[in-house]
Amino acid sequence: MMADVALEHAILVSLLEQPGSGYELARRFDRSIGRFWTATHQQIYKVLRRMEADGWVTAEEIGQDGRPDKRCYTVAEPGRDALTGWLREPVQPETVRHELAVKIRGAAFDDAAGRAALITEVERYRADHETTLRRYLTGEQRDFPDPADLDAGQRLQHVVLRGGIEYERMVLAWLDDVLHTLHDL
Amino acid sequence: MMADVALEHAILVSLLEQPGSGYELARRFDRSIGRFWTATHQQIYKVLRRMEADGWVTAEEIGQDGRPDKRCYTVAEPGRDALTGWLREPVQPETVRHELAVKIRGAAFDDAAGRAALITEVERYRADHETTLRRYLTGEQRDFPDPADLDAGQRLQHVVLRGGIEYERMVLAWLDDVLHTLHDL
DNA sequence: TCATGCTATGAAACTCGTTGCATATCAACC
DNA sequence: GGTTGATATGCAACGAGTTTCATAGCATGA
Numbered sequence: 001m002m003a004d005v006a007l008e009h010a011i012l013v014s015l016l017e018q019p020g021s022g023y024e025l026a027r028r029f030d031r032s033i034g035r036f037w038t039a040t041h042q043q044i045y046k047v048l049r050r051m052e053a054d055g056w057v058t059a060e061e062i063g064q065d066g067r068p069d070k071r072c073y074t075v076a077e078p079g080r081d082a083l084t085g086w087l088r089e090p091v092q093p094e095t096v097r098h099e100l101a102v103k104i105r106g107a108a109f110d111d112a113a114g115r116a117a118l119i120t121e122v123e124r125y126r127a128d129h130e131t132t133l134r135r136y137l138t139g140e141q142r143d144f145p146d147p148a149d150l151d152a153g154q155r156l157q158h159v160v161l162r163g164g165i166e167y168e169r170m171v172l173a174w175l176d177d178v179l180h181t182l183h184d185l
Numbered sequence: 186m187m188a189d190v191a192l193e194h195a196i197l198v199s200l201l202e203q204p205g206s207g208y209e210l211a212r213r214f215d216r217s218i219g220r221f222w223t224a225t226h227q228q229i230y231k232v233l234r235r236m237e238a239d240g241w242v243t244a245e246e247i248g249q250d251g252r253p254d255k256r257c258y259t260v261a262e263p264g265r266d267a268l269t270g271w272l273r274e275p276v277q278p279e280t281v282r283h284e285l286a287v288k289i290r291g292a293a294f295d296d297a298a299g300r301a302a303l304i305t306e307v308e309r310y311r312a313d314h315e316t317t318l319r320r321y322l323t324g325e326q327r328d329f330p331d332p333a334d335l336d337a338g339q340r341l342q343h344v345v346l347r348g349g350i351e352y353e354r355m356v357l358a359w360l361d362d363v364l365h366t367l368h369d370l
Numbered sequence: 371t372c373a374t375g376c377t378a379t380g381a382a383a384c385t386c387g388t389t390g391c392a393t394a395t396c397a398a399c400c
Numbered sequence: 401g402g403t404t405g406a407t408a409t410g411c412a413a414c415g416a417g418t419t420t421c422a423t424a425g426c427a428t429g430a
Contacts, residue, residue, distance in 0.1 A: 006282070006416075013291045023378050036283035043417060045380060068378045068425050084295050088302050091285050091310050095387095097191070100276050101221035101345045106198045108338035110269050117273050125276050152370050153293035159366040160286045163359045170355040174348045181344040185337050191386075208408050228387055230410060253395045253408045280417095 007047050008056070010037040012075055012083045015057060017153065021070040022048050032157075035136075035164045048073060056082055100125065104178060119182050126175040133168035136161060192232050193241070195222040197260055197268045200242065202338065206255040207233050217342075220321075220349045233258060241267055285310060289363060304367050311360040318353035321346060 014025060014033050025048075026041035028034070048071075051057045056079030059071045075083075100122070107118050144150065144158045199210055199218050210233075211226035213219070233256075236242045241264030244256045260268075285307070292303050329335065329343045 006284075009291065010287045013287055013294070016294045017290070021378075022380095026378095034281075036281050036286035038280045038282070040418070041378090042380075042419085045378095046417095049380090064377090066426065067376090070378060080294065083291055084299055087288050087291050087295050087299055091288065091306055093313070094283070095223045096219075096221050097223070098221035098279070099191075101348065102195050102198055103272050103276065104345055105202070105338075105341050106194065106268055106272050108341050109198070109201045109265065110272050114269055114272055121276055128278070153290075155366055155370065156290050156293050159363055160289055162362060163286065166355050166359055170351050174351055177347060178344055181340055185340065206408075207410095211408095225388070226408090227389085227410075230408095231387090234410090249395095249407090251396060252406085255408060 007039055008051060009083055009086050011047060012079055015073055015075045019072055019074040021072050115182060115185060122175060122178055129168055129171050136165045136168060192224055193236060194268055194271050196232060197264055200258055200260045204257055204259040206257050300367060300370060307360060307363055314353055314356050321350045
């Protein structure tokens with residue numbers, strides 16, 4: 001029981017790094033946290049309400065000038081305990097869902113026109129990942145200009161970002177391999 | 186409409202490569218196909234029944250000696266059409282779920298004992314990925330001993346496998362980076 | 371004044387996939 | 401004869417996450 005529950009813990013980490021509203025969390029999930037955990041705002045609001053009911057977080061209504069009010073969430077002790085308990089559980093094996101790999105193998109059962117369309121699609125996909133890599137590298141220079149001078153939290157954020165960077169580089173190299181293979185077919 | 190629907194197409198590709206029963210598919214998803222698309226036997230049986238009802242596949246009851254009967258599935262024309270239609274749709278952006286990355290950033294909010302436990306867990310996780318890499322490399326030597334002498338389908342399978350191999354190598358290098366970072370904290 | 375767009379939150383319906391359970395055949399072994 | 405284990409299929413209940421829709425305040429510009 002307790003299951004893996006997933007999103008709760010990503011939210012706890014994000015709120016510990018910096019308290020904020022559901023809307024702000026949703027934007028973080030579109031940027032930094034979203035590199036390794038995606039979530040929509042609907043899901044975030046739903047989970048935040050449950051976490052508040054469970055006493056994991058506390059909410060504070062904040063009136064703002066020139067904008068709608070917001071509910072700012074902060075992690076409470078039970079939430080912190082839930083997180084440290086989860087941190088000690090074994091990491092679940094990743095459940096991989098790589099759609100492009102399925103399509104590449106599927107291309108064996110399509111005609112020349114289909115394979116040509118796939119090449120175009122792989123090229124577009126590759127451009128997206130190149131953009132992502134550039135965004136990561138820009139973010140790295142902005143957030144970690146002096147890697148020797150970081151506190152523990154920043155070093156951990158940095159090593160996760162380096163993982164994202166190496167992943168993108170690996171994907172780009174593999175997509176070149178894929179394109180060569182498709183062209184030589 | 187039509188959504189991404191996911192598993193159907195992975196099953197279609199697998200059945201086109203080789204017709205088989207739900208049980209056989211489940212084992213393939215634990216090995217080859219499962220590298221980039223995971224599925225349990227319950228889900229596979231459920232989807233196969235739906236695909237049969239939709240006319241995407243046809244089933245044949247096969248009595249066997251020394252084993253229970255099985256239902257062998259073959260892709261029908263509508264299924265093939267559904268696949269080629271899907272192949273021409275844009276690849277959806279991956280929805281990343283990297284639990285370990287969340288835990289690493291979460292370690293900033295845990296004590297020394299928690300970080301020590303995380304190091305142990307990362308080492309176990311690393312050993313798993315090393316095993317996976319070795320399995321891929323063994324499979325590559327077995328299935329593609331002569332890369333110059335492959336048909337289109339095999340070349341596509343091979344390039345997907347190379348992606349898996351490079352992914353594992355990248356993960357192992359990153360995990361070493363993670364371990365150094367955690368030790369130096 | 372109207373449209374657009376960003377900030378901000380949420381409900382309802384649905385789909386996908388997991389977990390736990392149930393069933394059955396047959397081989398091999400003790 | 402009874403257990404274990406592989407083969408083989410499936411249901412029911414649940415949980416996580418997506419999609420669609422709805423609401424509302426306020427700013428900016430046409």
